[in-house]
């Protein structure tokens with residue numbers, strides 16, 4: 559199959575702020591190995607790519623065309639392997655927290671375009687966005703016997719902010735509730751992991767996946783990285799920052815409905831053991847994953863859960879300490 563354009567749609571037509579700008583647009587095309595993807599473009603030049611396979615965001619670029627997400631050079635765009643990098647969706651199970659395969663199955667299913675999504679409360683003016691939907695197949699129901707509708711909207715705002723909204727509804731007709739755990743497994747691209755600091759998680763409790771999920775309390779300082787890390791921070795604030803000193807760039811995560819945050823970097827030894835991950839690539843990535851893990855989400859038939867993640871990348875004149883938990887709680 560060729561990489562030819564199949565269809566092009568403009569989702570909104572805002573007034574042009576300058577003669578050089580173009581309206582936000584959404585293009586449906588073929589990506590790697592002929593897998594279908596959407597390219598979202600906003601008027602100032604930033605863009606994002608979303609594959610139907612996995613409902614997976616694989617690229618997010620700022621208005622200078624710089625890639626902000628890490629995607630492994632060894633990523634395999636071939637089902638049933640999940641794509642290594644970008645934003646895999648972990649649903650209905652995070653990692654091995656249950657009987658399903660690692661991270662559940664949403665990340666390696668083909669999603670469909672949601673042609674007629676229920677209304678969103680958020681304003682879509684000036685945004686390029688796409689709505690996807692995942693419903694379980696008969697095979698899926700054999701391993702997870704529940705009927706659901708998972709709607710995902712991926713939107714790119716005029717400033718280049720990337721927004722993911724998940725709406726998951728229990729559509730069981732047998733009257734049964736279901737429970738799930740969840741994560742937006744975001745791989746951020748960083749210049750050098752040893753130059754990176756994470757703010758917003760200091761002093762919090764976490765479960766350490768490298769120590770039998772034992773519970774510890776983080777020290778008072780911002781997180782820095784010198785070795786493998788795989789921790790689930792609990793009851794985290796709605797804002798977390800990843801400060802990349804070398805790039806002079808700060809990523810800000812804002813999240814809603816997602817109390818936990820996983821921080822993962824495999825470091826050198828584990829990197830070598832992951833087939834679709836380059837030996838040295840751990841130096842250039844950090845996963846900070848907005849999640850709901852410690853307390854699973856339970857939905858009765860007809861109930862819907864919403865989990866939202868908003869990512870922005872700003873120049874690092876960003877003040878250290880801005881995400882002091884107390885100040886975040888006070889809303890400053």
Ligand SMILES: O=P(O)(O)OC[C@H]1O[C@H](O)[C@H](O)[C@@H](O)[C@@H]1O
Pocket residue numbers: 653660661767788789820821822845
């Ligand atoms: O290799 P994957 O199945 O994509 O998982 C990659 C990583 O995901 C999460 O961050 C988990 O906390 C890690 O334990 C796991 O190694």
